[in-house]
Amino acid sequence: MGDDAVMSSTAERIRPGRSGILAAATRLFAAQGVSGTSLQQIADASGITKAAVYHHFPTKEEVVAAVLAPALEAIQGIVRTAGAHQDPRAATEAAIIGLADQAVTHRQRWAVLLQDAAVEEYVRNHPDHDDLFTRLRLLLTGPDPSPGTRLQVSLFLSGLLGPAQDPSCADIDDDALRAGIVQAGRRLLLLDDDADDDA
């Protein structure tokens, strides 16, 4: 096979080609942020040169877009599937479960999408993507949401990636992460607005 068999001894296998670039970029973007990651770092982590990266992507922004694309498609799927429920509460629950699964399974990609300052602006400047988030929020709040409900949705979406990324939760396996995130989503978004219990 390939004649580029460098057999790197680093922790992560260096993969050639477009998918290797995207894998390296996703990992670096999640760890350092988009602005904190240079194309040189991406090239080094991919085992190729900077110029080779530019053969696959015309600009750094296109690398970012390619990293985010699968997550944006997943949100489209969640909005479509959850939106098919008649009961608004069932729709909210379906969206919570879909988001929790994506956040755990593709945590690095989703950390870039939801926790990077540069990506926030990128999304805000692309009406298609911004509208997608608006529809997602509406599914999570239910129709005609109160300010308090919008606030809980905002906190849930902002906190969604925390458990999967936090070193203090590194010992928790993926299924338990999904279940815990879903539980948090139910508590924040599906509890009646009155009684706040104990103490």
Added chain:
Amino acid sequence: MGDDAVMSSTAERIRPGRSGILAAATRLFAAQGVSGTSLQQIADASGITKAAVYHHFPTKEEVVAAVLAPALEAIQGIVRTAGAHQDPRAATEAAIIGLADQAVTHRQRWAVLLQDAAVEEYVRNHPDHDDLFTRLRLLLTGPDPSPGTRLQVSLFLSGLLGPAQDPSCADIDDDALRAGIVQAGRRLLLLDDDADDDA
């Protein structure tokens, strides 16, 4: 008083000196991330030159540290005050209330502290700061926490800044933000681990 009365017509008053630098840096760091903000941008927003910024701070990292310092002191205060409660649940509640107030009142500073990839590494590399967060987490979980409880704390801390920063919550006033965040904290951290209600 001052002889530097430039009377800028920009949206935000340009303030001279150290406090103006920190105000501009905090705002820019929160909006663009630390890595996405240059000293030239901070200088321009402060109405001085880059060299003048370097008169007040020896390095960019020191600007970051000065921006974060009040928030880290606030966490110390929260840990001290909340830790004085004998009842672990009262301690958790006090920490939630203190965090919600800080997150709303100083939302830009806290967004830098809690949501910036570069700052995460900065905190991880300073054992004093890292220990502080460990103590804060322990107050929020209570003693001998289960994995599920640690997960809820992680999601709450990660989501804390969401409502105060999210444009979709821009219409909510500060007191309502504080109350909503406290409500979310109670639901995530003070609910018994069993019954998850309705539907």
Added chain:
DNA sequence: GTCTATATGGCGATAGAC
């Protein structure tokens, strides 16, 4: 499809005048 080499500009940081 990957390389070497390079263009151009902005970065963090410094020197020294006022």
Added chain:
DNA sequence: GTCTATCGCCATATAGAC
């Protein structure tokens, strides 16, 4: 305490050989 001017480096991006 702020300025102008500059250093050395690395950023994104391009040209052209193989």
